[in-house]
Amino acid sequence: MEKSEHKFSLQKEILELAWPSITEQMLIMMVGMVSTIFVGHISTAAIAAVGMINTLVFFFQSIFAGLSTGCTVIVARLIGEEDEDNARLAVMQALVMCIIIFIAFTVFGYIFAVPIIKTFFGTVAKDVFELGLMYYKIILLGMPFVIIDIVLGGALRGAGDTRTPMYITATINLISFILNSLTVFGVNIGGHQFIPAYGVKGSAMSVTIARVIGGFIQLYVLYFGKRKINLSVHDKIRLDLPMMFRIVRVGVPASLEQLIMQGGFLILQVIVSTMGTASIAVYQIGMNANSLAFMPIFGFQLAATSLVGRSLGARKIMLAETYGKLSNKIAVRVITVIGIIMFIFARQLAALYSTDPEVIRMGAVVIRIFAAIEPMLAIMNVLSGVLRAAGDLMYIVITAFVGLWLFRIAIGYVLGKTMGMGIYGIWIGICFDFVVRSFMYTYRFKQGKWKYLMV
Known part of the structure; x- marks a missing residue:
């Protein structure tokens, strides 16, 4: 009975740790989803342009995602060791590196x-290229x-605070939605164009304004909120090379x-x-569906990273393993239900x-095709979150290369082009990638x- 109660407690x-991250991921996804839906009803060229530029931007963001992961893992370990002073120091060093890089x-x-746009997308139609460049x-x-939001949000999650990033993302999402609804198609009142229709430009401006506001809110929370890792405006900004190196x-x-x-x-x-x-x-519709499925998985991945990281920092080895197993099991059950729903309503989803x-x-x-492979997505992401918390990052690098380049790209190119x-x-190549990495x-x-x- 005690064992059962302990398992239920875990x-x-x-x-409790995952649901704010799931909600946050839903909101993050909705920022892009809202823009995609709005521009998708402008023209096929518009959705193609926005989709390809977002892919390029995600590529650029990869270095900052790594910095965020470093901050999450180190802060989680230090909190587990009850060393809040060094946890705050880690946040300051991450912020300094963040400013220099951005x-x-x-x-x-x-x-x-x-x-840059010509190098990657020089073969697309002229209208798609021009819309993409403007966006x-x-x-x-x-x-x-x-970048500020990504890195500081990672620090908060490492400290076990998944609700604050959720609230900030909710704010960004709400602002983006309101501005998109006003600027993409404009506002006509009584036959008078109250707000002009800016189309793709309106969507870009809406997302940008929302992100700027979100970054300032994140900085405000860091300096004036009441969190374990808060900095003070009176703190001198200093470089700590050993801590930077650790991150x-x-x-x-x-x-x-x-x-x-x-x-x-x-x-x-x-x-x-x-x-x-x-x-x-x-392709953009498929990737958005991927994001829809990834929402809950991201929450369980972050929960696993934070809980496993803090357990390992406190030297509770068996507890860390239990957290990993339970997070994975719950995620697979949730994603299976989502996969069934997506399969049934695939046409309605695409029509959005x-x-x-x-x-x-x-x-x-x-x-x-994607809905059928959903459980593998859960295993792949949650267990990679466990390995990240443990510092087993080179293995993740190797699996990323094997899955993406040897299976997703190679098989996708052969089947799709050849x-x-x-x-x-x-898309079949993408499914092969999910299966291979989940097994690894x-x-x-x-x-x-x-x-x-x-670490």
């Missing part, structure tokens, strides 16, 4: 905007604040993993861009993004070596 703790990133990205230049202005030691492999993954996504996007505007639009009958038909097929299956071949992470988890690594 499951409850996982769910200044360089923004300047570089703006100066070389045209060459890119506007959202780039909000990227520094996205980077975790963050660099995580960034490398993200570079491999986002680089793979970008190459796949380039391959898809040679298949025509309709295929690009269908486009009014083109052919795009809707193809999009529904792609969503159903064998003429088009976008369906690309399961094997590594069962080996148990991750429990004794030092």
Whole structure:
């Protein structure tokens, strides 16, 4: 009876930590989803342009995602060791690195905007290219604040605070939705155009304004909120190279993993861009469906990373393993239900993004292919979260390369381009990636070596 109660208590703790992250991920996804739905009803070219630029931006964000992971893992370990002073020091060092990187990133990205877009998407139709370039230049202005949000949000999650990032994301999402609804198609009152219709430009401006506000809120919470890792405006900004190195030691492999993954996504996007505007639009619908399914999984992944990291920091090895197993089991059950729902309502889901009958038909097929493989997505992400908490990052880098480049891209290219299956071949390659990586992470988890690594 006591064992059963203990298990129930742990499951409850996982769910309590996961649900704010799940809600946050839903809201993050909705920021992009709202923009995609709005521009999808402008034209197929519009949804293709926005989709390909978002893929490029996600690639650029990979280094900051790694810095966020480094901050999450180190803060979780230090909180587990009850060393709150060094946890705050870690946050300050992450913020300093964040500021240096985003200044360089923004300047570089703006100066070389045209060459960058031409390098990756030079083969797309002229209207898609022009819309994409305009969208890119506007959202780039909000990227520094996205970086701040990513890194500081990671620190809060490492400290076990998943609710604050959720509230901030809810604010960003609400602002983005309101501004999108006002600016994309404009506002006409009594036959008078109260607000002009800005189309794709309106969507870009809406997302950027929302992200800027979110970044400032995150900084306010860091300095004026009441959290374990709060900084003070009276604190002197100082460099602590040993702490920076500790964060980077975790963050660099995580960034490398993200570079491999986002680089793979970008190459796949380039391959898809040679298949025509309709295929690009269908691919974006499929990736949005992927995001929809990933929402709950992301929450359980973060819960696993935080709980396993704190348990290992407190030297509670068996508890860390139990958290990993339970998080994985709950995530698989949840994602299976979502997969069934997505399979049944695939056509209705695809219709949210486009009014083109052919795009809707193809999009529904792609969503159903993905729905069938959903449990593997849960295993892949939750167990990788456990391994990240343990510092087993080079293994994750290797699996990312194997899954994305040897299976997703290679098989997708052969089936999609060489064998003429088009976008369906690309999606089959994606499914192979999920299966391979889920098996690799399961094997590594069962080996148990991750429990004794030092970070």
